Amino acid sequence: MTSKNLTETIKRVVSQEELSDESDVRRATAPFQAAFPYERDEEAQITRREFCNFLGLTSAALFVGAAGFAGKAALDARGSEALPVAHIDGAEALAPNSSLNFSYPTERESAILVRTADGAYHAYGQKCTHLSCPVYYSRQHQRLECPCHEGAFDVANGNVLYGPPPRALDAIQVEMRDGQLWAIGRNASAANEGS
Numbered sequence: 001m002t003s004k005n006l007t008e009t010i011k012r013v014v015s016q017e018e019l020s021d022e023s024d025v026r027r028a029t030a031p032f033q034a035a036f037p038y039e040r041d042e043e044a045q046i047t048r049r050e051f052c053n054f055l056g057l058t059s060a061a062l063f064v065g066a067a068g069f070a071g072k073a074a075l076d077a078r079g080s081e082a083l084p085v086a087h088i089d090g091a092e093a094l095a096p097n098s099s100l101n102f103s104y105p106t107e108r109e110s111a112i113l114v115r116t117a118d119g120a121y122h123a124y125g126q127k128c129t130h131l132s133c134p135v136y137y138s139r140q141h142q143r144l145e146c147p148c149h150e151g152a153f154d155v156a157n158g159n160v161l162y163g164p165p166p167r168a169l170d171a172i173q174v175e176m177r178d179g180q181l182w183a184i185g186r187n188a189s190a191a192n193e194g195s
């Protein structure tokens, strides 16, 4: 599926205001899932196979090396990154209970800014933490949803609400300065906070 088709499909899903719950979203996103195939049973099979392979590894050196990489990745994932400060165009005019897309920290990294019904701003990297589909804001459900495999995230903190995503969205820190909203950094999540 091309990115244009992906965008069109997301627009179609977002525009279906009659959707009311997860089963409706599941039905609406069924065609999407063909482009991003994912079977939970298969995932369980893969996990078992990987576990058996792991048991077959007897080299202590290899194990220590892998553990070192895993530890570094975990530390990196929890860290707050020092990133450029960038104004988010259009943020101040954004109506409550709506969203806009922007790029941060680079032009190639898509992010989503949500202004909730109470007027607060929340921003996240747009990549779903499952298989990297772009999440969108559901105005009806007031949450971030992933159209590929029925994942959903809490708009207030990025935590997973349901579905296969293994961790919260990466949060982008925002700050209002002299009436303008700026992106000032990013927190890569390791897991749902408080879970």
Ligand code: FES
Residues within 6 Å of the ligand: 038, 128, 129, 130, 131, 132, 133, 146, 147, 148, 149, 150, 151, 163, 164, 165
């Ligand atoms: S990519 Fe699978 S739930 Fe988002």
